[in-house]
Amino acid sequence: MANLLPQDLLHRLNWRYAVKGFDPARKISAACWDSLETALQLTPSSYGLQPWKFIVVESPALKEQLRAASFNQKQVTDCSHFVVFTHIPELLEADVDKFLDAFSAARSVPRENLNGYRNIILGDVHGHRKPFIREWTRHQCYIALGNFMTSAALIGVDTCPMEGLVPAKFDEILGLGPTRCRTVVACAAGYRSPDDASAAAAKVRYPKSDLFEHR
């Protein structure tokens, strides 16, 4: 496809808002959801390490439990697909090797040619960044969240990002204890209810003169 015109992009971004009331009867189709998973899969990450796992919840019973750990926000249960963005707080040598194996396979590069790159990545994530690695992988989840909300808006799917949740409770409910993943943030996806008054509310944004500086 050719580029979108800038005004068409902005039209879609203006259409987006943080949905308060989802229509519980409307489900995202399997084909459409699969495209959104592909969009998430294509999210850029530092070095391409993809230090995340996306947990997609459709089970009404599980949504009820997560809602209780999200200050009872009804978006959790009323949305179609509820996505929990989890990060891998610790990056091991094995994670880097897994990535380099995938790199070697995707680009038909002999694995041994990647040893220099391996040293660079490990020198960074086990060197300078070591004390911050937990935060660093968490940041990557927010890139995914930003990409997800914009991608969804482009194809007409509504979202509501959710930071109002208790990550430790989410981890417990989702049984993440024995895994290497931990909850960072979540996003509800689906379709707005025609009754959601927030849809018509003007956006609150600072003027560009406040937000940008040109040098």
Place this chain on the structure above:
Amino acid sequence: MANLLPQDLLHRLNWRYAVKGFDPARKISAACWDSLETALQLTPSSYGLQPWKFIVVESPALKEQLRAASFNQKQVTDCSHFVVFTHIPELLEADVDKFLDAFSAARSVPRENLNGYRNIILGDVHGHRKPFIREWTRHQCYIALGNFMTSAALIGVDTCPMEGLVPAKFDEILGLGPTRCRTVVACAAGYRSPDDASAAAAKVRYPKSDLFEHR
């Protein structure tokens, strides 16, 4: 504009890659750049607080200095517009009041009707989240980065996200000391050089079965 078809979205996301070689002769037009600033302005943030400032660098001399603080990566100088995402590490009552003033004006709600909302926000950012507020506002910049890269790809503008930089040096070069803003991450924007071999390289992504879990 109507929704994009999912396959068209994915076409644009597959077109995107982290550019290694920008064409230094190609500049983003003023109108196109203005649209990208609007896209950034429309980025969702927690409570809508917009705890950020985007510094847009076009000055060749300043880009040279920033390149030296970015491990000499040539994208900094070769790109058209270099964006530094800065956050406001501390949220004061004045920040919340500024937001509520904007809210009141945009939505024609009497300011005094927002006192309950004010208490909720302050109770959160000066309560539970107080110890993490610096990280929390940093996270918001990554939402903006994710939105920015996807938005740019949609309208045919290339980007390269950059975490390989020394934030303290950036702050110094940009003279952020006396301001409340601090560097988080950066992104080069412009147009790929026809010589950039990375453009044709296959993407390295884990299979969906590794990245998603369905419940």
